[in-house]
Amino acid sequence: MKIQILTLILLLSQFCFAADDIALPSYETYTKLKQSFKHFNKIRSSNSKGFEKTKIAESTIGLPQEYLDELKTFNWTGEFSDRKTTEFLLQKTINPKLSVLNDNDMQTLEGGFVSGDIYKVKATDQSGEEHHYFIKYLRTKTILVSKGRCIGEQANLGFLGKNKKTTEIDTYLKITLPEVICKYKYQGEKKVCMILPAAAGQSFSDIVKSNDSNLINAAFMALGTALGKMHTQHRHFKPDSHTSDTSPRTATDFLNTFVLSHGDLHGQNVFYDPLTEMIFFIDVETMANSFDKDGLPSSPICYDMLYMLLMSPRKFGAYMPVNQWRPFKEFLDTYIQSYAIEERIGIYDYLIDCFNQAASIKFVDIFKLFKWKKGISDSETVDGAEALAGYVKSLKRGLDKKPFVPSTYKSRSPSLSHRTPISGTATDAIEGYYKQLGKSSSSSSSSSSIDLVEESSSPSVSVLRKKLAQSGVLNDMHTKRGE
Secondary structure, eight states, X not given: OHHHHHHHHHHHHTTOOOTTSOSSOOHHHHXXXXXXXXXXXXXXXXHHHHHTTOOOOTTOEEOOHHHHHHHHTTTOOSSOOSHHHHHHHHHHHTOTTOBOOOGGGXXXXXXXXXXXXXXXXXXXXXXXXEEEEEEEEEOSSOSSSOHHHHHHHHHHHHHHHHOHHXXXXXXXXXXXXXSEEEEEEETTEEEEEEEEEOOSSEEHHHHHHTTOHXXXXXXXXXXXXXXXXXXXXXXXXXTTSOOOSSOOOSHHHHHTEEEOOOSSOSTTTEEEETTTTEEEEOSOGGGGGGBOTTSOBOEETTHHHHHHHHHHHHHHTTHHHHTTTHHHHHHHHHHHHTSOGGGHHHHHHHHHHHHHTGXXXXXXXXXXXXXXXXXXXXXXXXXXXXXXXXXXXXXXHTOOOOOOOOOOOOOSOSOOSSOOOOSSOHHHHHHHHHHHTTOOOOOOOOOOSSEEEEESSSOOHHHHHHHHHHHTHHHHOXXXXXX
């Protein structure tokens, strides 16, 4: 019995914070935040299944047969992967005066689960000005992900390209969308490729690696301003929440407020251009999932923040914990300033609750045969959530910032935290705590027919291999080139 009590105390210690802080958020806040994430994940899962029945997106154009005939004279291999065929595509679809001058102006990049090959292209117009594009292919032979996920990217980008809200957002936050989505057949195989403009500036991952503390902090401040504008200018209040349509005032109000989100916000998907001080979002097809079936915002306010926190060890290395999470704090400073004065107390309390509960939140990646849950359980990011909760409290109390001496970027290393990972989850401990108080936890959402693989940050190789071997996917898996 003593061992069980000690284990419970240790588990709770990963979630509880300094003595002058509230040990646990209210049970109502805790359950509502979990429910909002479950609801958002349900929308994403439903969208993915719905795309299975979709044949082709309306925004796709077919390459004329005369183009395909002309391409054959270039010894075309079916993809725009060399200088001549890429120049031909850009001239026919974007600007007839564009030229790809050298073979080294074409660079092959590695695709992901959804993307096939990706090519980075430098083209020059008649005035000598350079333009940078990415040509991105969707997989026709899927690996791990469903056909619906591939078609979904195409359909989602088409949806965002026609959405009025995206145009409004683009005035202060650049959403990188395809200039062209085209389909064609090559030797009987259907292909879909996209031409996207390259984002200006550098990715946040590269900016952090630069060790330029002024540039790093400026980038995070700009992101806070941009995301704050998107959240305050495009938000939706839950119909039965009794929240004012013009001004949410309390943490509960903000729990009932839904916004638009990137959906996959990490250091390689957000860029900052110091010349214009503009933020660019790339790989934005996930953003379409933050619209519900009625076109209204459906994402929890804290979704992008907690996701970037989750991905911080992979994308920023050890820079954030070594530097006391200063860039994230700069982000929170400017983010909160986007809210009206009368809304500040409410957003402070909401964010404090969210960071206090960060270890209990689960993000879901949707694969072909299973859903993979991941959460903030890395000891450094748990510490980061604690530090950010404390920082928001200091902002609420009006305390001045402490002097800061920047450190240097370090690649991912063994944990810098004093904490030792403990088996189990903070969620289990908290729910047990409330049960002891005589409060039953809210019933979990109905189990899916798809197995759930739950890992701290990524599934182990053995778990994935076992799952894939059982399904037979390993035996049928094609190579990157489909050979």
